[in-house]
Amino acid sequence: MYKNFFRYLISAIFLLGFSVNSNADFKVGFVYVGPTGDHGWTFQHHEGRNAVEAAGIKTTFVESVPEGADAERVIRQLAQSGHDLIFTTSFGYMDPTNKVAKDFPNVKFEHATGYKREHSNVSTYSARFYEGRTLLGHIAGKMTKTNTIGYIASFPIPEVIRGINAMTLAAQKVNPNIKTKIVWVFTWYDPGKEAEAAQALIDQGADVIMQHTDSTAPVQTAEKAGVWSFGQASDMQRFAPKSILTSIIDDWAPYYVERAIAARDGTWNQQDTWHGLKEGMVAMGPYNSAMGADLVKEVEQLQKDLASGKVHSFTGPIYDQKGNILVAEGKVADDGMLAGMSVYVKGVEGDIPK
Amino acid sequence: MIKIEKRDDAPMALYFFTPFIAIILTILGGGIIFYILGFNPIEALKFYFITPISNLYGLSELLLKATPLCLIAIGLSFCFKSNNWNIGAEGQLTFGAIVGGGVALLFYNQEGFYILPLVILAGAIGGMIFALIPAILKTYFNTNEILVSLMLVYVSKLLLDYLVVGPWSNPEGFNFPETRQFSDSSRMPLLFEGLRIHAGIFLALAAVMLSWFTLYKTYLGFQIKVSGLSLKTAKYAGFKGKTMILFVFMISGACAGLAGVGEITGPIGQLHRMISPDYGFTAIIVAFLGRLNPFGIIFASLVVALTYLGAETAQIFLQIPKYTGQVFQGMILFFLLASDYLLFFKVKILNLKKNELRH
Numbered sequence: 001m002y003k004n005f006f007r008y009l010i011s012a013i014f015l016l017g018f019s020v021n022s023n024a025d026f027k028v029g030f031v032y033v034g035p036t037g038d039h040g041w042t043f044q045h046h047e048g049r050n051a052v053e054a055a056g057i058k059t060t061f062v063e064s065v066p067e068g069a070d071a072e073r074v075i076r077q078l079a080q081s082g083h084d085l086i087f088t089t090s091f092g093y094m095d096p097t098n099k100v101a102k103d104f105p106n107v108k109f110e111h112a113t114g115y116k117r118e119h120s121n122v123s124t125y126s127a128r129f130y131e132g133r134t135l136l137g138h139i140a141g142k143m144t145k146t147n148t149i150g151y152i153a154s155f156p157i158p159e160v161i162r163g164i165n166a167m168t169l170a171a172q173k174v175n176p177n178i179k180t181k182i183v184w185v186f187t188w189y190d191p192g193k194e195a196e197a198a199q200a201l202i203d204q205g206a207d208v209i210m211q212h213t214d215s216t217a218p219v220q221t222a223e224k225a226g227v228w229s230f231g232q233a234s235d236m237q238r239f240a241p242k243s244i245l246t247s248i249i250d251d252w253a254p255y256y257v258e259r260a261i262a263a264r265d266g267t268w269n270q271q272d273t274w275h276g277l278k279e280g281m282v283a284m285g286p287y288n289s290a291m292g293a294d295l296v297k298e299v300e301q302l303q304k305d306l307a308s309g310k311v312h313s314f315t316g317p318i319y320d321q322k323g324n325i326l327v328a329e330g331k332v333a334d335d336g337m338l339a340g341m342s343v344y345v346k347g348v349e350g351d352i353p354k
Numbered sequence: 355m356i357k358i359e360k361r362d363d364a365p366m367a368l369y370f371f372t373p374f375i376a377i378i379l380t381i382l383g384g385g386i387i388f389y390i391l392g393f394n395p396i397e398a399l400k401f402y403f404i405t406p407i408s409n410l411y412g413l414s415e416l417l418l419k420a421t422p423l424c425l426i427a428i429g430l431s432f433c434f435k436s437n438n439w440n441i442g443a444e445g446q447l448t449f450g451a452i453v454g455g456g457v458a459l460l461f462y463n464q465e466g467f468y469i470l471p472l473v474i475l476a477g478a479i480g481g482m483i484f485a486l487i488p489a490i491l492k493t494y495f496n497t498n499e500i501l502v503s504l505m506l507v508y509v510s511k512l513l514l515d516y517l518v519v520g521p522w523s524n525p526e527g528f529n530f531p532e533t534r535q536f537s538d539s540s541r542m543p544l545l546f547e548g549l550r551i552h553a554g555i556f557l558a559l560a561a562v563m564l565s566w567f568t569l570y571k572t573y574l575g576f577q578i579k580v581s582g583l584s585l586k587t588a589k590y591a592g593f594k595g596k597t598m599i600l601f602v603f604m605i606s607g608a609c610a611g612l613a614g615v616g617e618i619t620g621p622i623g624q625l626h627r628m629i630s631p632d633y634g635f636t637a638i639i640v641a642f643l644g645r646l647n648p649f650g651i652i653f654a655s656l657v658v659a660l661t662y663l664g665a666e667t668a669q670i671f672l673q674i675p676k677y678t679g680q681v682f683q684g685m686i687l688f689f690l691l692a693s694d695y696l697l698f699f700k701v702k703i704l705n706l707k708k709n710e711l712r713h
Contacts, residue, residue, distance in 0.1 A: 060670055065666075066631045068629055069620070069621035070662075073666070077667065103548075115528070155529065155531050186531070
């Protein structure tokens, strides 16, 4: 009996020591798909990491990790080398993240933009970028003279289609004659291809360009051609000061800090996060004064209304390209529909690549 | 004034020793770079070259990474030995993976011991066919194989893009650019529980043995080597030059195709756009570091694989930028070429006096 008592005591002390110890050693790992200096997607995740570091939590990152066979090793190494929470910041890390999570039940994993949470220690998170697209659509609809908006798209996944649709719907509201022209580049980051696509759209009469890719090439092409553009992922104003009307900014910092503290303090739970303008995960860059004070005011009001929920990006009636009703009058699209969106709304030109 | 002369008495024993000199110089050079970047060079080098392979998992990862490099480099050694500059192994790898992956998808959700061999065979044939394009163009139309094989890399990558975005994309995958996960019947068997090293390593070892036998023990190997040393001699001896070009490209393509199919049926398990972090190009360094010798290539593939793993651990533990891995690979090649040059050529610094110049 005494023997058992001592055994419990020793293990209790050991556990206590261990948990205190692990608190001090608490470390967060980040896996990036690009270089930290890409001025887009990875740059913003890195800013989020800096915020975690500023909150007094140790962090590590590995950049430019290919989404192939290497990802699993990097994630596993981070888990093995004492990281307690690991953010894997690209869609292609979905399967490797879940695979490693299975072998490290005490490590927490956060996978960006994915949909698989196969183990209780895997959370997913993404941002409602489409709310930003609604603002872009409103601005584009007002600013275009040719009624043609050019859109550089990466891959025909729901997130990208959602952005195209949200933008088109908002633009139609202020300008029923607008057309959305799309060029698919099938890459997230390729300055050469993105610049060519931007030029092709400009040549087809688009006088407002936006992109769902990560480089600064489209805004720079727009600046040279003298048409309007928008920054993507980070504030790209300094790359095209005249042309950029505003930027959609991915602000991961509040979420990263919150989740890191939760994991450190033992209050971390599995969740599927989808934050937007309200929580600040989607933010807007400064509005270009060329928009005029009235339009800036309008857009700022719309931004507030989207954040408060008074206005929803997908409010009916919404029709697909053939005129079938997608969302009835007075209704808004639910998250399930948004998450699986795979058709264009009326007013978008062309077909989704199959 | 500097004068460069060919050495008549270049010691051939040193020829097999220069790769080691190159590696030592690379490590020293790396240490200096780490020092300049503000890291303790000894500690940084330890994280670079020792930590990654200090446990079983690390060793398995090293072999996993070295397998495709070794396979491709073995294939390339046939081309390079016979003076055929196949730069497009990356494309042959991709095309092999496309054909092999296509067969794997064809047998989706089916059982059968014959499926994996079929997938592997398809991969080898795919790579072979793709390598035949520059070979045929070279033999019959006198095109430059460097250019053609290199440009075909982009063709195969774009084809892969098209397939994984379009017709082969996972029907349940929300249009993300990837295929279904292959069924277990078309996956490489793992050698050990919990480690990723898979049966593909036997393909690499078989390629090493076969290439050694072919290159050093057969008449064919002799022909390949002779035409590499002197095309004129080969012609004079009556060797069939055209057939040989086709042959070495087919071997090279098949090896690259096997590497591709090994990756997709091994650690990746599906087709997507990122199946190879440019193994086909890195393997060129491996082939030369290994002196185009099958056993040298085994060694070289392990060294180069280690530069990949080391770059990751160095970033995890010391936050050294991951691109140092590429710097290391570049340095190895640079020092190797430099020491080869100095081996075969003498650099004489002639001390000419002014009045001598006037003559």
